[in-house]
């Protein structure tokens with residue numbers, strides 16, 4: 001175990017923790033190693049994600065969930081903790097990570113910001129905007145973007161069957177910020193089905209009857225998923241260095 005000890009909250013003021021699921025295989029990325037470790041602007045991709053969270057003063061601790069046996073981040077500094085408890089799905093990795101956060105001293109009333117390790121272009125400003133919007137909220141919420149394009153429905157042959165009304169439709173991003181205890185309970189309800197249909201934290205919270213807050217994210221906060229995404233992510237990082 002690579003857990004650092006964290007003192008339990010000495011007051012009732014909820015703290016903010018970050019939980020980075022980093023245990024995927026990156027099968028759509030076409031890289032030899034999991035995409036989160038692919039070099040990007042001179043650093044493993046996940047290091048850019050970690051750098052963004054390191055720039056947010058209100059984050060008490062960052063926990064990275066990796067696959068069992070994954071040593072890629074083993075030689076790390078004390079700026080984050082690692083839990084080798086990744087599961088078969090993203091939701092299972094998050095669920096296991098929440099228990100690891102509790103073992104580090106996080107409490108049920110603390111906030112958890114769950115963020116894809118693969119969204120390496122998130123910025124401190126975006127994370128702060130989510131925290132600002134969610135701290136006063138009873139439920140919590142997520143970064144997301146209103147659909148910018150016309151939305152089509154397809155058949156199995158790849159032909160359009162309908163054009164859907166995009167009014168009120170958003171693309172979910174991360175971070176997604178909820179109280180640790182509420183998120184844990186919401187996810188636990190799906191453990192028996194292998195978290196079927198739970199593709200993000202908000203979907204678990206919605207299924208539990210909550211209505212998460214949508215906070216406008218950024219097109220730059222995309223998830224590196226396909227081979228062509230690496231060059232785009234690198235170009236964005238390099239453009240920021242020039243600023």
Ligand SMILES: Nc1ccn([C@@H]2O[C@H](COP(=O)(O)OP(=O)(O)OP(=O)(O)O)[C@@H](O)[C@H]2O)c(=O)n1
Nearest residue numbers: 021022023024025026027028088089093117118
């Ligand atoms: N069992 C899993 C699956 C995914 N993830 C993490 O969840 C994030 C978002 O998932 P996605 O982009 O779908 O990553 P992969 O599952 O790795 O990609 P693919 O579906 O292409 O295999 C990534 O940071 C990934 O490492 C995880 O921690 N545990």
Ligand SMILES: C[C@](O)(CO)[C@H](O)COP(=O)(O)O
Nearest residue numbers: 090116172173174199200223
């Ligand atoms: C959580 C997420 O980033 C929201 O868009 C996304 O759903 C994760 O990717 P996956 O392909 O569903 O694992």
